[in-house]
Amino acid sequence: MSFDQIRSFVPPVRTLMGPGPSDVHPRVLSAMARPTIGHLDPVFVSMMDEIKTLLQYAFQTKNDLTIPVSAPGSAGMETCFVNLVEPGDKVVICVNGVFGGRMKENVERYGGVPVMVEQEWGRAVDPQRLEDALKAQRDAKIVAFVHAETSTGAQSDAKTLAEIAHRAGCLVIADTVTSLGGSPLKVDEWKLDAVYSGSQKCLSCTPGLSPVTFSSHAVEKIKARKTKVSSWFLDLNLVMGYWGGAVKRAYHHTAPINPLYGLHEALVMLAEEGLENSWERHARNHRALRAGIEAMGLSFLVPESERLPQLNAIRTPDGIDEAAVRGKLLSQFNLEIGAGLGALAGKVWRIGLMGYASNIKNIVFCLGAVESALVQAGARIQPGKAVQAALEVSGAR
Numbered sequence: 001m002s003f004d005q006i007r008s009f010v011p012p013v014r015t016l017m018g019p020g021p022s023d024v025h026p027r028v029l030s031a032m033a034r035p036t037i038g039h040l041d042p043v044f045v046s047m048m049d050e051i052k053t054l055l056q057y058a059f060q061t062k063n064d065l066t067i068p069v070s071a072p073g074s075a076g077m078e079t080c081f082v083n084l085v086e087p088g089d090k091v092v093i094c095v096n097g098v099f100g101g102r103m104k105e106n107v108e109r110y111g112g113v114p115v116m117v118e119q120e121w122g123r124a125v126d127p128q129r130l131e132d133a134l135k136a137q138r139d140a141k142i143v144a145f146v147h148a149e150t151s152t153g154a155q156s157d158a159k160t161l162a163e164i165a166h167r168a169g170c171l172v173i174a175d176t177v178t179s180l181g182g183s184p185l186k187v188d189e190w191k192l193d194a195v196y197s198g199s200q201k202c203l204s205c206t207p208g209l210s211p212v213t214f215s216s217h218a219v220e221k222i223k224a225r226k227t228k229v230s231s232w233f234l235d236l237n238l239v240m241g242y243w244g245g246a247v248k249r250a251y252h253h254t255a256p257i258n259p260l261y262g263l264h265e266a267l268v269m270l271a272e273e274g275l276e277n278s279w280e281r282h283a284r285n286h287r288a289l290r291a292g293i294e295a296m297g298l299s300f301l302v303p304e305s306e307r308l309p310q311l312n313a314i315r316t317p318d319g320i321d322e323a324a325v326r327g328k329l330l331s332q333f334n335l336e337i338g339a340g341l342g343a344l345a346g347k348v349w350r351i352g353l354m355g356y357a358s359n360i361k362n363i364v365f366c367l368g369a370v371e372s373a374l375v376q377a378g379a380r381i382q383p384g385k386a387v388q389a390a391l392e393v394s395g396a397r
């Protein structure tokens with residue numbers, strides 16, 4: 001590529017129905033194009049306070065320490081682990097997919113001792129396994145799990161897992177990157193202590209921000225630490241000097257001003273729709289997609305009762321080059337769906353119905369496009385039925 005050929009970057013208009021990022025709402029994009037102001041400007045600071053209030057609503061919590069970390073979901077994960085895990089702390093981690101595995105990496109890097117509770121991929125975490133593990137690990141301090149495993153499409157029972165953890169005297173770290181806004185999540189009622197999420201999944205915002213919330217028990221553990229938090233950037237004691245309540249805001253880092261406008265707009269839209277209505281919309285659209293997928297003769301990886309409505313893992317048909325099908329969807333239809341990750345690579349497609357992208361127009365488009373690509377690839381599926389089945393279930397017909 002020669003330097004003088006490079007021009008402005010103009011991306012194609014795609015429909016994003018993979019595991020994230022999902023389609024960003026035009027209102028969010030236009031909010032982000034508003035003028036940049038200073039990160040200590042009083043007008044900006046009052047918008048930050050609104051973001052905190054809106055995030056408390058989205059997480060269903062009264063936690064004071066509820067903020068967006070200035071980096072993607074993975075940084076929210078690091079924020080939880082680096083602040084809560086002290087050297088030598090035993091952390092029991094439930095793993096049923098890719099993201100649970102990353103929790104182990106975090107615990108090890110911060111000097112903790114991970115104990116893994118393994119679960120077959122494509123299933124929810126079995127609460128009994130956690131209970132058994134905690135009986136054998138009486139000195140465990142923290143239990144961590146992924147509420148919505150985006151790598152497999154399985155949803156775990158966060159409330160029950162948290163109850164078991166608390167009975168054993170542990171704090172709870174929960175990954176809610178894909179659940180926030182898309183399926184029921186009640187941080188206070190379920191007593192989750194340290195929770196992280198992401199902006200680019202069911203909130204329909206751009207990637208790069210990670211909402212987090214911490215209970216008073218979690219804050220106590222952080223304040224009682226004997227060692228310094230080993231990340232300067234993610235040390236909540238310092239971050240709170242900027243995001244904190246009554247005290248005067250101090251410079252810590254320059255907040256990503258325009259992305260925060262976008263998050264604010266996305267959260268305003270969530271409040272306008274109503275959280276429960278958003279959960280219901282995601283559930284309804286899952287049912288419509290499911291009807292279409294099953295009418296084609298394809299099947300789901302995860303049993304219905306453990307399935308995430310916003311992330312649908314569908315078994316790829318035998319004898320088909322699944323990567324070629326995804327390539328065709330992208331080149332012919334500007335449609336992105338997700339590939340399988342890790343142990344599920346080549347075995348499933350992941351169709352996201354997240355946030356703004358969770359609507360009947362996208363479902364009809366996706367089913368038609370997948371069907372067409374599969375027929376062209378010579379798959380033995382039943383054409384002509386999927387769209388009709390989805391419309392029947394959605395009530396749109």
Ligand SMILES: *Cc1c(COP(=O)(O)O)cnc(C)c1O
Nearest residue numbers: 072073074099148150177178198
């Ligand atoms: C997407 C995702 C993450 C990571 O978020 P990034 O914004 O990509 O860093 C973590 N956990 C789960 C369950 C996710 O789906």
